[in-house]
């Protein structure tokens with residue numbers, strides 16, 4: 001099978017901003033598999049990914065990056081290994097409003113380290129504009145204490161510049177010798 005050389009995947013819980021981030025940085029019309037959310041409890045969120053997101057972006061000097069997203073909902077986690085196959089990078093998006101942010105992030109990092117052992121990881125914390133009480137140094141320190149040395153930063157998934165910066169950070173980290 002021919003796998004894309006530069007493949008990056010956005011992962012994370014439902015509503016973390018994966019589909020939004022991919023749409024924000026897309027050079028092409030993204031492929032998405034959104035379905036209406038049946039329950040209306042999720043504030044402004046009315047759709048959820050049921051299979052995957054796909055798009056591509058051109059970085060420096062024409063370097064093409066294939067960007068995928070997984071569904072956040074647990075019952076669809078059988079899609080995760082399929083979508084992550086051959087990925088060089090995995091970005092875990094974490095909703096700052098979520099419960100047990102630290103433990104659920106560590107769980108996801110452990111899970112995706114198993115699913116894609118050769119991928120580099122990075123973490124983006126979304127919705128900190130609404131939840132300014134979540135502090136990056138503490139969050140980063142907790143992940144570090146759990147053994148994860150990786151880029152950790154705030155990101156507004158709606159903002160192309162911030163999402164691109166996170167992508168570039170992951171690539172820089174990987175090629176600077178981080179895993």
Ligand SMILES: Nc1nc2c(ncn2[C@@H]2O[C@H](COP(=O)(O)OP(=O)(O)OP(=O)(O)O)[C@@H](O)[C@H]2O)c(=O)[nH]1
Pocket residue numbers: 012013014015016017018019020021044045047048049050070071072073126127128129130155156157158
């Ligand atoms: N205010 C604010 N809203 C954000 C931010 N990041 C993402 N959002 C919003 O959060 C929602 C995220 O929805 P999606 O992008 O569909 O989330 P997802 O991770 O793809 O979710 P699933 O596909 O259901 O797993 C969207 O309404 C975004 O506009 C942020 O930093 N600040």
Ligand SMILES: [Mg+2]
Pocket residue numbers: 018019020048049069070071072
């Ligand atoms: Mg989605």
